[in-house]
Amino acid sequence: MGTLAQYRDRPHWSFSALNQFFNICSLQYAFDRVYRLPKTFTPVSLSFGSAFHRTLEWVGLTRMEGRVPAPAETADLFQTLWTRQTQEDTDIRYDEDMDADTCANQGREMAACIVNNIDPDEEVVSVNEAFAVPLVDAMGVALETPVIGEIDTVVSKAGRKSLVDWKTAGRRWPKGKADLDWQPTVFLYGYTQKHAQTPEFRFDVVVKNKTPVFEQHVTTRAPDQFLRLAELAKLAESMIAAEHFCPNEQSFYCGGCPHQDACKSWHRDRTKARVNMAA
Numbered sequence: 001m002g003t004l005a006q007y008r009d010r011p012h013w014s015f016s017a018l019n020q021f022f023n024i025c026s027l028q029y030a031f032d033r034v035y036r037l038p039k040t041f042t043p044v045s046l047s048f049g050s051a052f053h054r055t056l057e058w059v060g061l062t063r064m065e066g067r068v069p070a071p072a073e074t075a076d077l078f079q080t081l082w083t084r085q086t087q088e089d090t091d092i093r094y095d096e097d098m099d100a101d102t103c104a105n106q107g108r109e110m111a112a113c114i115v116n117n118i119d120p121d122e123e124v125v126s127v128n129e130a131f132a133v134p135l136v137d138a139m140g141v142a143l144e145t146p147v148i149g150e151i152d153t154v155v156s157k158a159g160r161k162s163l164v165d166w167k168t169a170g171r172r173w174p175k176g177k178a179d180l181d182w183q184p185t186v187f188l189y190g191y192t193q194k195h196a197q198t199p200e201f202r203f204d205v206v207v208k209n210k211t212p213v214f215e216q217h218v219t220t221r222a223p224d225q226f227l228r229l230a231e232l233a234k235l236a237e238s239m240i241a242a243e244h245f246c247p248n249e250q251s252f253y254c255g256g257c258p259h260q261d262a263c264k265s266w267h268r269d270r271t272k273a274r275v276n277m278a279a
């Protein structure tokens, strides 16, 4: 069984690539993954999310050893990992009224909040389970490029398994968001291909309120949605081959986009982008 890093060594699709291409901005996808432009800054959400994710990885592994970590030690670990992250990502762009210290305090409270909401009857089966599986369309044809991913945790309670993904959010999730999100589709597809069963998928979300709020959003997927996923990947492949990239400039994502300068001159600099791609 390979690791995500090994699966990344060859061409692949992932939830984040498909989501970026179709739901965020196909031009941002091109700047990142086709033309490979350097990022002009690191959005704070990325750095904060990395430190938070590593903290929860440790929480999951500790639970697998039969111990639920205390909120205070989890908060301390977040602080250590956050400090390390701010040293690695020296070009972090903070939101208004935020800096490294306010993020540290917020992260400490959020880490404690998620541990406080752990169900003691729930057992952790695996942490960071990676998959790389072929995408198969409605005609039964497998795409050349596989889809890969890494499941944060698989948990089990009363014999029922769930895939769990950890999220931080600026606001409470609207009803139905989990049912529309493509991450459960990709991850449940990968898990089904590996294990021949489709469990539930759950988002464990900590909302960055003054006092953090913990939410769980459960969803699942039907086989037909997996076929649709392969069709979307095929569509993306044909659009990428034709360089059909489109700025999504009314999107919420532009403010945190590290390619804003390249985006402004995109309609004049397309030749330059092609040169970068060939390099």
Ligand code: SF4
Binding pocket: 024, 025, 026, 027, 028, 247, 248, 249, 250, 251, 253, 254, 255, 257, 258, 259, 260, 263, 264
């Ligand atoms: S600034 Fe907005 S439109 Fe331009 S590439 Fe970034 S996300 Fe896309």
